[in-house]
Amino acid sequence: MRSKSILVVIILLVLSLPLTGALCKSQKSITSEPAALKVWLYDQDKKAFDDLVVDYQSDNSKVSFEFIEKSGDQATYEKELIDAIAAKNAPDIALIREDWVAKHYDKLTPLSPVEKQTADDLTKELRDVFVTAVGEKMIYDNKVYGLPLKMDTLALYYNANHFEEANLESAPKNWNEFVYDVKKLTKRDQFGNLTRSAAALGTSNNVDHSQDILYTLMIQNGTKIVSDDHKSATFNTSITKASGEIYYPGTNALDFYNSFASPAKETYTWNNSQPSSMRAFADGKVSMIFDYSYRQEEIYNLNPTFRFNIAPMPQIKDTSNPTTYPYFFSYAVTNNSAHSDVAWDFIKYLSRVSTSIKKDKAKEAYQNMDEGSAVFAGQPYIARTFYKSREPEQVDAIFQTVIKNVVAGQPLQAALDAASAEVTSILQVKG
Known part of the structure; x- marks a missing residue:
């Protein structure tokens, strides 16, 4: 399926070093109050998140998760998500296709800049850290609406x-x-x-x-x-x-x-x-x-x-x-979420442990690219x-x-x- 291999990549890279800055800065104990996050997965196996959740909860014991698997054609999934948002019954986190951001930005909660960072600083950071296509699709009206973990x-x-x-x-x-x-x-x-x-x-x-x-x-x-x-x-x-x-x-x-x-x-x-x-x-x-x-x-x-x-x-x-x-899905926070800061912190955590579309790693993969699976590791750099x-x-x-x-x-x-x-x-x- 389209997205399942993302999870394998994440687990293999779980020991990757964190990046600095607002996008990937995971705060320890993001909340002192209980926060239950509902996450919709599209064409993904929720069992693949087990180790990631344990690792994340080691610093954030108050955060709990409910992963719900969704499948079927994309139009049906998109409609179900939008209907859930309208009914105030949407997940905190959902996967959205890269060209849905402009279409549904008003139903999402963008990532907030941290400390003294401006919106311009945040979008520049995203463009500096990720391959070009991420900025082309995840930034709308100078705001960041999602983070992908992999790019096809x-x-x-x-x-x-x-x-x-x-x-x-x-x-x-x-x-x-x-x-x-x-x-x-x-x-x-x-x-x-x-x-x-x-x-x-x-x-x-x-x-x-x-x-x-x-x-x-x-x-x-x-x-x-x-x-x-x-x-x-x-x-x-x-x-x-x-x-x-x-x-x-x-x-x-x-x-x-x-x-x-x-x-x-x-x-x-x-x-x-x-x-x-x-x-x-x-x-x-x-x-x-x-x-x-x-x-x-x-x-x-x-x-x-x-x-x-x-x-x-x-x-x-x-x-x-x-x-x-390119073709990719990104993790985004819906505007139904009562814990948007916690939801974004978890997305940033996922981004921290997956480096395949970070600009430096993608460039290295592109420069060493040959045939076979290496093609899909390197080409995000030029997408x-x-x-x-x-x-x-x-x-x-x-x-x-x-x-x-x-x-x-x-x-x-x-x-x-x-x-x-x-x-x-x-x-x-x-x-």
Whole structure:
């Protein structure tokens, strides 16, 4: 499941040294009065918290815990949480997805600065301590609304047998190599019909996380998806290069993504008639997909004997700004909590014993990154995201529609212009 591995990481790192500052400063005996905390876990085993609670209670004997396991689809979990908050029956602590902060900040209690610290000091501390994507998502209106313990990222999954058959010795490190590999791996029959695809790219209906892949390409290409004031979408606009050339980075990224599903392009390797990217990969019908770490279990369940490897997200050749896209949940305190200071102290304790997305540790993991599980340890250091409005699901749907419309024949710039107008409307109406 998506979040269960977080707990293993925490337990293994329980002896990590604490950081200093408001975010990770755990006070001994945070309260002299009894404080009962209710914690909602999403896709996590509450037994994994047993040792952590014992350790925390050694300094905070007045604090007790009730862990409640939640599962199911994310929309159902989100609705249950919001309904509980409205009914004044919410947990003290709950897991929230990274793009729910802007959507539900008014239902949460932010972390308070300590001593003489200002709000600016606190947000700076978070940005200094954690990898960049944490600050991009957990800070809203200059306040800190949650702390994650782990971060997932998009990476390249590839079929080891297919690569060996094509005499490809390693996974592509940049998009130039990726295009070369696509041409080598794609197979067609005598009529030019695809018999095996090289990569699941170009469409939206059968490519898992298609919008996240497009976001990654846009950010890698220097696209500012939303304006700094969060009032307008800018992914359809141009930039002027040092040479004076007018360039549309968002349009270029969309064109590249679409090229793998365009029969007129030499990179054509995927179309709407294919099964889902995950199913096709597990069945050996496609050589490469882009996905998150939690999908490994699903692949093994679909095909227990399948030989696949995981490599870092390809980058623009010779880039100085490597990027991939993140996905994570954070621990947050609901505004129903009567013990918000205690709840935040426990979250800071969890953060103290988990170092995987602290900037210094993530940088070290990134510098030593190879393939396999090391990819997901190192890539949080380069993860980047953007402000997705208070209606993130609507924004995702708009980008999925952009991809669909371009596949259907709509001109690239027209598709992005229409999408930009829709996202801008959401930003101006919803925020």
